[in-house]
Amino acid sequence: MSAVIGNDVGAGNGWLDKERTIAGAGYNRWLVPPAALAIHLCIGMAYGFSVFWLPLSKALGAGAAACGKDVSLLTELFAADCNWRISSLSLMYTLFFVVLGVAAALWGGWLEHVGPRKAGVVAAFCWCGGLLISALGVSTHQLWMMWLGSGVIGGIGLGLGYISPVSTLIKWFPDRRGMATGMAIMGFGGGAMIGSPLAVELMKAFGGSVAATFVCMAVIYFIFMMGGAMSYRIPATGWKPAGWTPPAAQNSNAMITQRHVHVKxxxxxxxxxxxxxxxxxxxxxxxxxxxxxxxxxxxxxxxxxxGLTGDAAKFGNLxxxxxxxxxxxxxxxxxxxxxxxxxxxxxxxxxxxxxxxxxxxxxxxxxxxxxxxxxxxxxxxxxxxxxxxxxxxxxxxxxxxxxxxxxxxxxxxxxxxxxxxxxxxxxxxxxxxxxxxxxxxxxxxxxxxxxxxxxxxxxxxxxxxxxxxxxxxxxxxxxxxxxxxxxMNDAELAEEKRLAHDRAIANDVGTGSGGSASAASSSTLVAVLAWLAVGIPLAWGVYRTLLSVVKFFG
Incomplete structure (x- = not known):
């Protein structure tokens, strides 16, 4: 992964290069949000990892002793003879979101230069590879491998996957910036709605094996994330929706700028x-x-x-x-x-x-x-x-x-x-x-x-x-x-566009559907299928969640 991230951003002809993702005339921009959702619905499982804590805390069997208070966290990371404490497992949450922020900050500039496709592919390898390392950690009962796999390597995948569609969606939807990013980022919030019940069902199918569940989820997530990453397209420089005119800055205090700041x-x-x-x-x-x-x-x-009342209803008396x-x-x-x-x-x-x-x-x-x-x-x-x-x-x-x-x-x-x-x-x-x-x-x-x-x-x-x-x-x-x-002044912006491989026209396989009626119809059909691919799992997750909500109101 470091080799991929460390690569210079010079022009190339590889299938991950940004130039290969520039959409042609007539491309349906509604194909981009489901690509982003495919990635966000997978990495959003970070919110649902709590379903694993209880099974993992009994991974050695009910007869095995839990790591006691006299066992330090450092010792527990390498201990193979005592069941992990839930408090130690739940530190994975902290790792997830700390590493997510650090990774996004470190490699956000790289992402702008290489485009969302390459970033999405790296995110898929990190997030799913991290799950495989975690599976090995569960099998060998090594907590440090869980932390390294899902927490650190998976956290890098979280960071890159989370920010990969942001710039692209904003450029595709300059007229609806909030709605566009909302569509993608809602996927991160919904990832646990799909992943948590899926993990529960898989653990039942695999006889309670968390390791096997991790492997299966890694395979499923890899397919979806790679599909999303390969579906990313970016608009040509200067593209705008038909009939839309950028809002003119009425005065020097306009809150929406038409200029650009360099990340550095x-x-x-x-x-x-x-x-x-x-x-x-x-x-x-x-x-x-x-x-x-x-x-x-x-x-x-x-x-x-x-339905209890009086002293009998107090939590301590239940x-x-x-x-x-x-x-x-x-x-x-x-x-x-x-x-x-x-x-x-x-x-x-x-x-x-x-x-x-x-x-x-x-x-x-x-x-x-x-x-x-x-x-x-x-x-x-x-x-x-x-x-x-x-x-x-x-x-x-x-x-x-x-x-x-x-x-x-x-x-x-x-x-x-x-x-x-x-x-x-x-x-x-x-x-x-x-x-x-x-x-x-x-x-x-x-x-x-x-x-x-x-x-x-x-x-x-x-x-x-x-x-x-x-x-x-x-x-x-x-x-x-x-x-x-x-x-940025004009010269700085021109240089940044060069590094980012901005192109005014589509080039190679990034072309869109063209302008004919049959091509437009085909594009609409593809968009419907793309939305179904992410919408069906999301609907299933909402259904399972509503079943739990009914129990709450019942």
């Missing part, structure tokens, strides 16, 4: 850091709640969720059977949140095309702050519907923040290197992935150490998140159009 300059631009902070604060608050939503619901409302029923309720709630996460990505990103990105982010912070502040009172009064509704909307805005920010960056920094700039911005996600869970879990434990009952242990965290969102709101309000000094 963004670390020094104040607006980059303001948007970085806005995303980080939105994700910190959202990811903190997502990680604890299920236990929070169960501990706050206890037995009232299953028997094993009642706790099992609550666990089903918690799983249904988590499934409901996953639906709001994926739908919020498309809804809010599309809305941002009408409201503007800045105003949409202001809604996230103001409405989100009000909802977080309402949660303690909803919990105290037993208002379950208000409590659940607030968290569902919060989670939709968490997903919406991810889907809206690429278009926000394109508005402020231009489209030439928006994928690379987005890659660097994702370090905010890596940071938030640590801050959010730490804040809510630390405050929960601290409140309980003071003697507060479980149903009140989350109140302080909610008020802290209100403050976190207030910081994000201030940062968002401070975003202004860039000083012209940050934009």
């Amino acid at each position: 300059k963004v670390w020094g631009i104040p607006q980059f850091w303001l948007i970085w902070m806005a995303l980080c604060m939105n994700v910190t608050a959202g990811i903190g709640v997502i990680g604890m939503a299920s236990p929070m619901l169960q501990e706050v409302f206890g037995g009232t969720l299953i 028997d094993k059977d009642s706790l099992a029923k609550l666990a089903v309720m918690g799983a249904g709630f988590a499934a409901l949140l996953s639906l709001f996460n994926i739908c919020g990505r498309f809804f809010w990103a599309s809305i941002s095309d009408k409201l503007s990105r800045k105003l949409t982010y202001a809604v996230f912070f103001i409405l989100g702050g009000l909802l977080y502040a309402s949660i303690p009172s909803s919990a105290d009064s037993g208002a379950k519907l208000a409590f659940v509704g607030a968290i569902c909307i919060i989670v939709s805005m968490y997903g919406g923040g991810f889907a809206t920010v690429p278009a926000y960056l394109a508005d402020i920094f231009g489209t030439q290197m928006v994928g690379a700039i987005h890659g660097r911005l994702l370090t905010a996600w890596s940071t938030a992935g640590i801050l959010g869970p730490v804040l809510i879990t630390y405050m929960r434990e601290y409140q309980q150490s003071l003697g507060l009952p479980k149903n009140e242990a989350y109140n302080q965290s909610m008020y802290i998140f209100v403050g976190v969102l207030a910081i994000g709101l201030v940062c968002n309000l401070l975003v202004r159009p860039l000083n012209p000094k940050w934009f």
Whole structure:
């Protein structure tokens, strides 16, 4: 992989070269979103890895001892004679999103030069290869191989796969930037809806073998990701949708620029850091709640969720059977949140095309702050519907923040290197992935150490998140159009276009369907089939999720 990433970006004639992906006249741009979805629905399984923790914690059998408290994490990484702790396995989440941000930041510029196809192929090899290494780690009971395979190598695949379609979609949909990125990035939110039940079914089929499940999923994901990567096409330089005219800058304060910033300059631009902070604060608050939503619901409302009243309903007084029923309720709630996460990505990103990105982010912070502040009172009064509704909307805005920010960056920094700039911005996600869970879990434990009952242990965290969102709101309000000094001049832009192999016309196999009626009809049919290829698995995932949601409301 390092050899591939380290290659110079000189012109070539290979099937992965960017020149081979330039679409010709008449190409149907609606073929690009399903290609992006094919990749995002696969790597989005990172959200669903929790289905493996319990089986992996018993990989040596119920008779084997668990690694005790006297076994350090470093020792556990290489221990083959004790069952792994769930807390050690769940650190994979941190690895996923830290490595994702770092990889996206490091190789975002490379992606802009070589195009989305090569980046998508490398992502497929990393993500699926990481699963195969993890399978070997499970077979040999070596936790370090799990971390290296899925956490590090797979995390690199996450980073490259996540940002691979961003620049391409924004260039194909200059008239609907938010909607376009929302379509792709909703796939990352929906990946667990498909992957989690698929993993459960595969583990049943393979007699509980996680290693065999990893191998099977690696094969399935590789086919889909390679199909998506090979389907990527980029528009020729200067292409625009028929009948669409770029909005003219009415004054020097226009929030949508027609110029372009080089990625190497963004670390020094104040607006980059303001948007970085806005995303980080939105994700910190959202990811903190997502990680604890299920236990929070169960501990706050206890037995009232299953019809108990009085002292018998308090969480600490519940028997094993009642706790099992609550666990089903918690799983249904988590499934409901996953639906709001994926739908919020498309809804809010599309809305941002009408409201503007800045105003949409202001809604996230103001409405989100009000909802977080309402949660303690909803919990105290037993208002379950208000409590659940607030968290569902919060989670939709968490997903919406991810889907809206690429278009926000394109508005402020231009489209030439928006994928690379987005890659660097994702370090905010890596940071938030640590801050959010730490804040809510630390405050929960601290409140309980003071003697507060479980149903009140989350109140302080909610008020802290209100403050976190207030910081994000201030940062968002401070975003202004860039000083012209940050934009590339004509010579710099021409050089960047040369390095990126921009072409004004299609060249070789990148040609589109042409302009005839029969070709247009063929293109429409291919687009329908492409959407079915990603839509059917997604519909299956939604169906399985709705089954869990029904249990929650039942």
